[in-house]
Structure formats: structure tokens, C-alpha cells
Amino acid sequence: MxxxxxxxxxxxxxxxxxxxxxxxxxxxxxxxxxxxxxxxxxxxxxxxxxxxxxxxxxxxxxxxxxxxxxxxxxxxxxxxxxxxxxxxxxxxxxxxxxxxxxxxxxxxxxxxxxxxxxxxxxxxxxxxxxxxxxxxxxxxxxxxxxxxxxxxxxxxxxxxxxxxxxxxxxxxxxxxxxxxxxxxDQRSTAEIRSWTVQALTSAAIPCDPPQGPVLVSPGNDTRIWVSFNLSTVPESGRTELAAKVAAAVAGAGLRLTSQSFPEAEDMAERLVVGEALRVERI
Structure with missing residues (x-):
């Protein structure tokens, strides 16, 4: 193994x-x-x-x-x-x-x-x-x-x-x-994307591309990614928004993971610095 x-x-x-x-x-x-x-x-x-x-x-x-x-x-x-x-x-x-x-x-x-x-x-x-x-x-x-x-x-x-x-x-x-x-995989991806969008919307976090502050990928690579649209999120509000996103995703039975820093524990911090995080089932 x-x-x-x-x-x-x-x-x-x-x-x-x-x-x-x-x-x-x-x-x-x-x-x-x-x-x-x-x-x-x-x-x-x-x-x-x-x-x-x-x-x-x-x-x-x-x-x-x-x-x-x-x-x-x-x-x-x-x-x-x-x-x-x-x-x-x-x-x-x-x-x-x-x-x-x-x-x-x-x-x-x-x-x-x-x-x-x-x-x-x-x-x-x-x-x-x-x-x-x-x-x-x-x-x-x-x-x-x-x-x-x-x-x-x-x-x-x-x-x-x-x-x-x-x-x-x-x-x-x-x-x-x-x-x-x-x-x-495609069905699973569609389900995860739907749950992610629903969780963010329920938390009053706009995620409609391309103008929304939070972007949810379409899943064409059979993975779902969440990231900030840095051009629409002022730097002063990124920490608070990242915390809300992480909480909303976790509340839906999902988790954010970093591909660049897999050992990282604070996913909200990774969002703040502009990293796209993968959404997975827990």
C-alpha cells in the first residue's frame, strides 16, 4: 500500500x-x-x-x-x-x-x-x-x-x-x-458542486461567476475547486469571508483541501492568499 x-x-x-x-x-x-x-x-x-x-x-x-x-x-x-x-x-x-x-x-x-x-x-x-x-x-x-x-x-x-x-x-x-x-466520477462531481453552491448560497455568500466574490469551478476535471475572485474581494474583507466559506462548506459535510500545501490545517488562510482549494466529501 x-x-x-x-x-x-x-x-x-x-x-x-x-x-x-x-x-x-x-x-x-x-x-x-x-x-x-x-x-x-x-x-x-x-x-x-x-x-x-x-x-x-x-x-x-x-x-x-x-x-x-x-x-x-x-x-x-x-x-x-x-x-x-x-x-x-x-x-x-x-x-x-x-x-x-x-x-x-x-x-x-x-x-x-x-x-x-x-x-x-x-x-x-x-x-x-x-x-x-x-x-x-x-x-x-x-x-x-x-x-x-x-x-x-x-x-x-x-x-x-x-x-x-x-x-x-x-x-x-x-x-x-x-x-x-x-x-x-462525473455524477459525484455534480453532486459535490451542487452541495457546495447550496451551502454558500444558504450562508449568503454569492458564488455566481464571473462577478461573485467566491468562485466554484464547473468540475470539468471531475474535481470541484473553491477560490476567491480577488478582483472583487477587498483585501480587508478576505479573512472574514474565508472563515465564512470554510464554515459553510464544513456545515454541508464537505471539506476544503490544499493541493499545494496538503499538511496545512487552516484552509481559510489558504483562501486568503489566493489558492484554489479542492472540495471533498468528508
């Missing part, structure tokens, strides 16, 4: 952002694996580096769907507009259409203890046994993982992944996860 995180930080506070982080790591893993598979092969002991990277590629591609799952759970918990989740679901469908066998290839690879015996608990092996095939025959029909450089495919038994489709599909899905998370 980063030393910059507060002691009470938890990934459970913002799972939608964790999904973005993991998706970006996975997309980078896919890019690296494909680059190495398309490069020169080398031996790692008895093993081909391309075959090793093929295994990494398969797991990374499948884990992207886990990032989608986490993002969808977070969207539901936050009661986001259903259209946001639907757009992400459509991106997932395109990903799965580009790589239709990814689940089976990953399952055969990571559940080899079952697939090697024809005892896969779900999916094609279970269906084959139900149809009357002996486990030994099922194991043979769904075995043999490998990367074919000539065809540029990864296979597990009858299932195939076209390597050329891996990075474009991963990139699009990663971008869709980010877009969903950005929608969360």
Missing part, C-alpha cells in the same frame, strides 16, 4: 476505481504477451517463451471479464443510471464475440486438474460426459494447450483464440470500463 494513503483507506470504498486499475494492468499484460509472442522465441529451460506467454495471455484476457463484473457490481451498488451498465455490457458482448472461446481455453488451462481426467465440473466436459462419453475420452478430446505461430492462434482442444484479436478486444473493453467509472 502507498504511504500516501490514509490509515483508514480501503479498496472497498471505491471498487469501481479498482476495476479500472486492474483492467489497465490486464490490458498492459495482454499487450506485452502479444508483443513477445510475435517476437523471437527463446528457451526457458525446456520451455518455449512463446508458449509461456500464451498462458499469461489467456489468463489476462479472461480476468478482464472479472474487472467488468466488479465494475457492474459497483454501478449497481451506487444506483447509477442503467444506461451506464448497459453500455458496459454491450462492450463485454463485443469482447466475447471477438474471443468466443476465451472462457473454455482459460478453464482448461487453470482447471487442468479436472480437465486432464475429463472431469471438468461445468461447460463442455460436463456436457460430453452427460452425453455418455467416458471421462478418458472426454479428457483426450478437450486437451492439448498451445500457441501455433504459423496460425497465430492459441488452442485448447477444439477451442481457439486468435491472437491478433486479443489486444484490440482488450483495449476496447478496458476503455469501456474506464468510461463507466468516469460516469461515476
Amino acid at each position: 502507498s504511504d500516501n494513503l490514509p490509515d483508514d483507506w480501503s479498496p472497498a470504498d471505491n471498487p469501481y476505481a479498482i476495476a479500472v486499475s486492474e483492467a489497465n494492468w490486464l490490458r498492459a499484460t495482454v499487450a506485452l504477451a502479444v508483443q513477445r509472442m510475435h517476437g523471437d522465441d527463446s528457451q526457458v529451460g525446456w520451455f518455449s517463451s512463446r508458449q509461456i506467454d500464451a498462458r499469461t495471455l489467456v489468463v489476462a484476457l479472461r480476468q478482464l471479464l472479472a474487472a467488468v463484473k466488479l465494475e457492474q457490481i459497483a454501478l449497481a451498488d451506487l444506483s447509477m443510471d442503467p444506461a451506464v451498465g448497459e453500455a458496459l455490457a454491450q462492450a463485454q458482448q463485443r469482447f466475447e464475440a471477438a474471443l468466443p472461446d476465451i472462457k473454455h481455453v482459460r478453464d482448461g488451462l487453470t482447471h487442468f486438474e479436472d480437465w486432464a481426467r475429463g472431469e471438468g465440473k461445468f461447460g463442455p466436459q460436463a456436457a460430453a460426459r452427460k452425453a455418455g462419453n467416458a471421462p478418458r475420452d472426454v479428457a483426450r478430446d478437450f486437451w492439448s494447450f498451445g500457441y501455433d505461430p504459423a496460425a497465430d492462434t492459441v488452442t485448447m482442444g477444439p477451442f481457439t483464440i486468435p491472437v491478433s484479436a486479443a489486444l484490440p478486444a482488450a483495449s476496447e473493453l478496458c476503455a469501456a470500463i474506464y468510461s463507466a467509472a468516469r460516469a461515476v
Whole structure:
């Protein structure tokens, strides 16, 4: 954990952002694996580096769907507009259409203890046994993982992944996860701005740009900033106004933070000297 995180930080506070982080790591893993598979092969002991990277590629591609799952759970918990989740679901469908066998290839690879015996608990092996095939025959029909450089495919038994489709599909899905998370940030930003303006207005502090003495940013950077319009606030009245602003914001369950001086305790003083302060939920 980063030393910059507060002691009470938890990934459970913002799972939608964790999904973005993991998706970006996975997309980078896919890019690296494909680059190495398309490069020169080398031996790692008895093993081909391309075959090793093929295994990494398969797991990374499948884990992207886990990032989608986490993002969808977070969207539901936050009661986001259903259209946001639907757009992400459509991106997932395109990903799965580009790589239709990814689940089976990953399952055969990571559940080899079952697939090697024809005892896969779900999916094609279970269906084959139900149809009357002996486990030994099922194991043979769904075995043999490998990367074919000539065809540029990864296979597990009858299932195939076209390597050329891996990075474009991963990139699009990663971008869709980010877009969903950005929608969360944009809604949060709009809420914080509304609460800030309401708190200042209730305290009789004008904050209508461009003439108001206090400026509240539009939130285009998904952050809300409060600052003084120094051209309209006489120096003699800045200390009193800053104290009123800080009190009004705190009364709304928000806080002002300094990006330039994060250790500063007196936010009113930072306003007086002309710094733009970020507004955050407590």
C-alpha cells in the first residue's frame, strides 16, 4: 500500500476505481504477451517463451471479464443510471464475440486438474460426459494447450483464440470500463458542486461567476475547486469571508483541501492568499 494513503483507506470504498486499475494492468499484460509472442522465441529451460506467454495471455484476457463484473457490481451498488451498465455490457458482448472461446481455453488451462481426467465440473466436459462419453475420452478430446505461430492462434482442444484479436478486444473493453467509472466520477462531481453552491448560497455568500466574490469551478476535471475572485474581494474583507466559506462548506459535510500545501490545517488562510482549494466529501 502507498504511504500516501490514509490509515483508514480501503479498496472497498471505491471498487469501481479498482476495476479500472486492474483492467489497465490486464490490458498492459495482454499487450506485452502479444508483443513477445510475435517476437523471437527463446528457451526457458525446456520451455518455449512463446508458449509461456500464451498462458499469461489467456489468463489476462479472461480476468478482464472479472474487472467488468466488479465494475457492474459497483454501478449497481451506487444506483447509477442503467444506461451506464448497459453500455458496459454491450462492450463485454463485443469482447466475447471477438474471443468466443476465451472462457473454455482459460478453464482448461487453470482447471487442468479436472480437465486432464475429463472431469471438468461445468461447460463442455460436463456436457460430453452427460452425453455418455467416458471421462478418458472426454479428457483426450478437450486437451492439448498451445500457441501455433504459423496460425497465430492459441488452442485448447477444439477451442481457439486468435491472437491478433486479443489486444484490440482488450483495449476496447478496458476503455469501456474506464468510461463507466468516469460516469461515476462525473455524477459525484455534480453532486459535490451542487452541495457546495447550496451551502454558500444558504450562508449568503454569492458564488455566481464571473462577478461573485467566491468562485466554484464547473468540475470539468471531475474535481470541484473553491477560490476567491480577488478582483472583487477587498483585501480587508478576505479573512472574514474565508472563515465564512470554510464554515459553510464544513456545515454541508464537505471539506476544503490544499493541493499545494496538503499538511496545512487552516484552509481559510489558504483562501486568503489566493489558492484554489479542492472540495471533498468528508
